[in-house]
Amino acid sequence: MSNSVLWYTTRGAGTVTLVLLTAVVVLGILSALRAQSANWPGFLTAGLHRNLALMTLVFLALHITTAVIDPFTNLGWAAALIPFASYYRTFWLGLGVIAFELLVAVVVTSLMRNVIGLRAWRAVHWLTYASWPIAVIHGFGTGTDSWSIWLIAITIVCAAAVGAAALYRLIAPSADPLAAPRTDFRAAVQKREL
C-alpha cells in the first residue's frame, strides 16, 4: 500500500469519524430528552447511540492506525497515545489524542455502567461535550483539508446539528412523565430540610 493511499485513508477516516461522533452526540442529547414516538421507541435512540459510539471508535482506530503506519510521517505509536508527544504539529495532534482518550473513557465507562454506578458514569459522560469540540479543533489545526470547501461544509453541518440539539435540549420540556412529580418531590424535600 502506497504512502499516498494511507494518507488519503487517514483523511477520509478522520472526517467520517467526526460525522459519526456528531451523530453520537446528537443521539445522546435526544435520548436524554427521552424523545420517542409509536414508531420510534426510546430504546431505539439509546441503542443507536451506543452502536454508533462503538462504530466511531472503530473508524477512529482506522484514522489513527493509517496515520501511524504511514512510513512517510513516521509518527510512532507514542504520538498516537501520549498527548503532545508528537514531533509533528505537536499541539494539534495532542488535541486529537486527548479527544480520542476522552472518547475511550466515555465508551469504557458506559460499558461498565453497572459496575461504576450511575453517578460516576454520568460525570464521565459529560466529557463527551469536551471531546467533540476538541476533535473539531484537532481537525482544523492538523488536517490537510482544513480549508477545503468540502470539509468546511461538513464541519458547519456537524456544528449546526450539535448546536441545534443542545439548544433543543435547553428549551424543550422533558418527555419524562415523572419529571414534574420528581421536581415537586425534590422541592418538598428541600423545603423540609430548610
Place this chain on the structure above:
Amino acid sequence: MQSQIPIQARAKARDAALRRLNRLTAGVAVGALAGVGGLAIVSAQTIPGTKTASSASSSTPSDTSTPATPDTTQAPAPATLQPSSGVSSSSSPAHVVTGGS
C-alpha cells in the same frame, strides 16, 4: 388471555424496533465505509500531495522516504510540481509530500 394481547403486540413492536435498529446500524456502517472511500478520493483530488523535482540536486531517490518535517499543506502542484502518483523525472530525485491527517 385477553390481557396477553397487548403484551404480544408490544413484543412485536419491540422486535420490529430491534430489527430497525440492526438495519440502521448496518446501513450506517456501510455508509461510513463508503464515506471513507469517497472522502479519500475527494482528498486525493483536492490536495493530492506532490513530488518535486530538483534539477540541481545529485542525491539519490532513496532520500525521499522519510523527511524529518513533512509538510502536508502544500497547494496542488503548479508547473514545477507533479502529482504524487507519478515519478517526476528519471534524472532528478522525487520528494513525496504527504503525511499527517
